[in-house]
Amino acid sequence: MNEQSTIVVAMSGGVDSSVAAALLVEQGYRVIGMMLRLWSEPGSEQSNTCCTPDSMALSRRIAAKLGIPFYSLDAKEQFRNEIVQYFIDEYAAGRTPNPCVVCNRQIKWGVLMEWAHALGADYLATGHYARLRMKDDGRISLIKGIDESKDQSYMLCRLSQEDLQRSIFPLGNMTKSAVRELAHIKGLAAADRADSQDLCFLAHQDYRQFLIRNSPGVIHPGEIVDRDGQVLGKHQGLAFYTIGQRKGLGISSPVPLYVIEKDSIHNRLVVGEEQMLGADTLVAEQFHWISNNLPEEPFTASVKIRYKAPEIHALVVPHQDGKVSIQFECPLRDITPGQWVVIYQGDECLGGGVIASERSIK
Amino acid sequence: MAMTKQAVWVYLDHAATTPVDGDVVARMLPYFSENYGNPSSIHQAGQIAEAAVEESRAKIARILDSEPDEVIFTGCGTESDNLALNGAAQINRIKKGARHILTTPVEHHAVFATVRHLAERYGFELELLPVDRFGMVDPQEVEKRVRADTAITSVIYANNEIGTINPIAEIGQICREREVPFHTDGVQAAAYLRMNVIRDNIDYLACGAHKFYGPKGVGFLYCRKDAPIEAYQTGGSQERGLRAGTHNVPLIVGMAEAFYQTQVKCQKRAETYISLRDTIIKTILENIPGSHLTGHPSQRLPNHASFVFEGVNGNDLLILLDQAGFGCSSGSACKSGSPKPSEVLLAIGLSPELALGSLRVTLGRNTTQDQITTFLEVLPGLIHHARKMAHR
Numbered sequence: 001m002n003e004q005s006t007i008v009v010a011m012s013g014g015v016d017s018s019v020a021a022a023l024l025v026e027q028g029y030r031v032i033g034m035m036l037r038l039w040s041e042p043g044s045e046q047s048n049t050c051c052t053p054d055s056m057a058l059s060r061r062i063a064a065k066l067g068i069p070f071y072s073l074d075a076k077e078q079f080r081n082e083i084v085q086y087f088i089d090e091y092a093a094g095r096t097p098n099p100c101v102v103c104n105r106q107i108k109w110g111v112l113m114e115w116a117h118a119l120g121a122d123y124l125a126t127g128h129y130a131r132l133r134m135k136d137d138g139r140i141s142l143i144k145g146i147d148e149s150k151d152q153s154y155m156l157c158r159l160s161q162e163d164l165q166r167s168i169f170p171l172g173n174m175t176k177s178a179v180r181e182l183a184h185i186k187g188l189a190a191a192d193r194a195d196s197q198d199l200c201f202l203a204h205q206d207y208r209q210f211l212i213r214n215s216p217g218v219i220h221p222g223e224i225v226d227r228d229g230q231v232l233g234k235h236q237g238l239a240f241y242t243i244g245q246r247k248g249l250g251i252s253s254p255v256p257l258y259v260i261e262k263d264s265i266h267n268r269l270v271v272g273e274e275q276m277l278g279a280d281t282l283v284a285e286q287f288h289w290i291s292n293n294l295p296e297e298p299f300t301a302s303v304k305i306r307y308k309a310p311e312i313h314a315l316v317v318p319h320q321d322g323k324v325s326i327q328f329e330c331p332l333r334d335i336t337p338g339q340w341v342v343i344y345q346g347d348e349c350l351g352g353g354v355i356a357s358e359r360s361i362k
Numbered sequence: 363m364a365m366t367k368q369a370v371w372v373y374l375d376h377a378a379t380t381p382v383d384g385d386v387v388a389r390m391l392p393y394f395s396e397n398y399g400n401p402s403s404i405h406q407a408g409q410i411a412e413a414a415v416e417e418s419r420a421k422i423a424r425i426l427d428s429e430p431d432e433v434i435f436t437g438c439g440t441e442s443d444n445l446a447l448n449g450a451a452q453i454n455r456i457k458k459g460a461r462h463i464l465t466t467p468v469e470h471h472a473v474f475a476t477v478r479h480l481a482e483r484y485g486f487e488l489e490l491l492p493v494d495r496f497g498m499v500d501p502q503e504v505e506k507r508v509r510a511d512t513a514i515t516s517v518i519y520a521n522n523e524i525g526t527i528n529p530i531a532e533i534g535q536i537c538r539e540r541e542v543p544f545h546t547d548g549v550q551a552a553a554y555l556r557m558n559v560i561r562d563n564i565d566y567l568a569c570g571a572h573k574f575y576g577p578k579g580v581g582f583l584y585c586r587k588d589a590p591i592e593a594y595q596t597g598g599s600q601e602r603g604l605r606a607g608t609h610n611v612p613l614i615v616g617m618a619e620a621f622y623q624t625q626v627k628c629q630k631r632a633e634t635y636i637s638l639r640d641t642i643i644k645t646i647l648e649n650i651p652g653s654h655l656t657g658h659p660s661q662r663l664p665n666h667a668s669f670v671f672e673g674v675n676g677n678d679l680l681i682l683l684d685q686a687g688f689g690c691s692s693g694s695a696c697k698s699g700s701p702k703p704s705e706v707l708l709a710i711g712l713s714p715e716l717a718l719g720s721l722r723v724t725l726g727r728n729t730t731q732d733q734i735t736t737f738l739e740v741l742p743g744l745i746h747h748a749r750k751m752a753h754r
Binding site: 032069071073074114115118119120 | 675677682684685747750
């Protein structure tokens with residue numbers, strides 16, 4: 001990387017990507033700002049949390065202030081076909097998806113890397129809180145951002161070596177408060193914008209209503225049963241329930257009952273008492289190892305079973321078929337099929353896969 | 363050369379706007395802080411300003427072959443279109459019960475959105491003339507469709523997206539014979555074609571200065587003395603009471619000078635433009651498979667070449683061109699990243715997919731043969747990139 005390098009920066013109008021762009025400009029690179037226009041439900045385009053006309057206008061102003069060109073790109077169709085459809089399909093299959101993880105690899109890096117290449121840019125930069133480190137063999141490691149509370153390496157666990165070789169995360173060595181302060185000092189309009197939280201295309205609405213509008217098939221009533229198969233009531237469709245849920249089941253029982261399993265084969269919602277919740281083992285599929293090296297032996301590591309979950313010590317057992325079993329010391333209540341399990345050793349993110357099933361073996 | 367960070371960046375989007383000519387700027391400057399009077403004032407400062415405005419009006423009128431008081435100063439070409447269309451349609455509705463508007467499907471939004479508003483809000487019946495595959499209107503179709511209750515006919519002089527020039531004099535003659543007011547949007551045409559309202563039988567001609575090396579924010583409407591019109595913006599008695607508001611003296615002075623500079627040299631410049639334009643058209647059609655010319659091959663603006671490319675997203679191509687050092691445009695100039703196919707391109711029979719792959723190259727006074735040679739060398743590779751991207 002030298003001073004003449006050209007860098008495409010993904011801009012959203014938010015404080016993080018704005019500061020990322022500003023830092024690269026300051027370091028003397030030739031910077032090109034780009035924004036992806038993603039799909040929103042018809043009628044809610046103004047509420048999409050990252051690419052509304054407002055955030056595009058804001059990005060334009062920031063780019064103008066930084067003296068860099070800025071372009072917005074239409075990725076609506078691809079986003080609808082690949083990410084929103086995945087989201088709907090996963091819920092319909094009784095799982096709980098994480099579209100951001102998939103979007104990063106397929107849409108953000110997929111589209112923008114191609115643009116970086118087409119424009120002769122050397123790198124793609126984003127405002128993610130993560131770091132990169134080169135190993136002795138030239139491979140790139142994905143490292144947590146130093147601001148642990150903001151670390152976003154989880155969201156980047158699907159990126160390939162090719163992606164990482166050409167990526168830059170200018171905020172990886174900064175804390176969120178330092179980023180905000182810098183935005184203030186540099187007079188970037190985005191300094192006080194709230195962080196985006198929800199899925200962008202849900203536009204702050206409940207995902208169940210979104211599913212009903214966009215995939216009416218998720219309304220698929222069936223039986224609520226206990227472990228022994230005794231029918232206790234009716235459910236509206238497995239997509240509307242989550243493992244561990246207690247309220248809103250509409251069944252009366254002397255003891256509190258919880259959703260302990262979503263049996264999509266029989267379209268049954270299995271409930272049980274609190275102690276039946278939890279499993280100490282999960283199996284992950286579609287596992288992606290960032291180093292590209294499949295570990296041969298089981299090893300211990302720290303594991304996150306969802307983005308904001310705490311790291312938990314576990315034994316990671318890679319299988320010949322590419323699946324990975326992860327065994328915890330104590331049962332966990334909220335292992336959720338469809339979410340991504342991401343593995344860490346120290347501050348390094350080793351990779352991740354999608355949770356296929358959970359069970360108890362102890 | 364525009365102000366960009368690239369060492370070499372070539373502007374090929376003169377249909378969007380042009381730089382203000384240096385002589386024009388020099389003419390304008392004294393009217394900002396020296397001769398700052400209000401032309402409506404009685405005192406000497408006002409008289410100086412008034413003289414400048416009226417001299418400008420006379421200058422434009424001479425070029426158009428009109429009377430000075432037939433030239434009305436406005437804020438831009440769009441405003442001129444609005445004034446003519448609203449003014450004529452409404453007064454004819456009130457006085458004669460006219461309720462028919464005849465126009466084309468290839469108008470600029472300044473016209474099309476205005477007549478659509480008249481139809482939706484005031485009940486005018488909007489009729490669209492057919493156009494051929496080049497976007498050209500057949501005068502005989504006008505003959506067939508004008509009616510006793512036609513409030514106004516509006517046909518674009520030369521199309522901004524596809525460059526096609528309409529047979530304005532013939533259409534104007536038909537309208538004159540049938541006593542129907544005739545408006546034409548001359549915003550693009552006035553920058554490259556010799557304008558003459560008598561020759562062309564025009565009742566209303568809308569122009570904007572920034573297309574012909576004048577400043578942005580000023581335009582004029584030629585309105586024939588006997589043509590029906592009413593005020594759209596009311597207030598003071600400026601501009602025959604048709605366009606109230608203090609005159610923007612420096613911009614008016616600049617526009618008159620720019621129009622003069624443009625019109626006296628337009629035939630001579632056209633030769634240079636046409637030779638470059640035809641090189642572009644010939645080279646692109648020969649060298650790039652799946653490319654098609656849009657608009658008429660010869661009856662088109664001298665500086666205007668426009669195309670569609672199969673399997674290309676026009677927006678992508680514009681980004682690639684910009685970063686390769688060329689500022690161009692597409693039919694659907696859209697910065698939002700969610701392009702819709704241009705209505706003009708659909709009206710000439712292109713499929714929505716093909717219409718999205720449009721490119722417009724418009725030349726200016728400083729465009730050189732070398733720039734065009736480089737452009738033509740670079741373009742095929744960028745089209746290739748854009749096609750790869752569209753098929754991901």
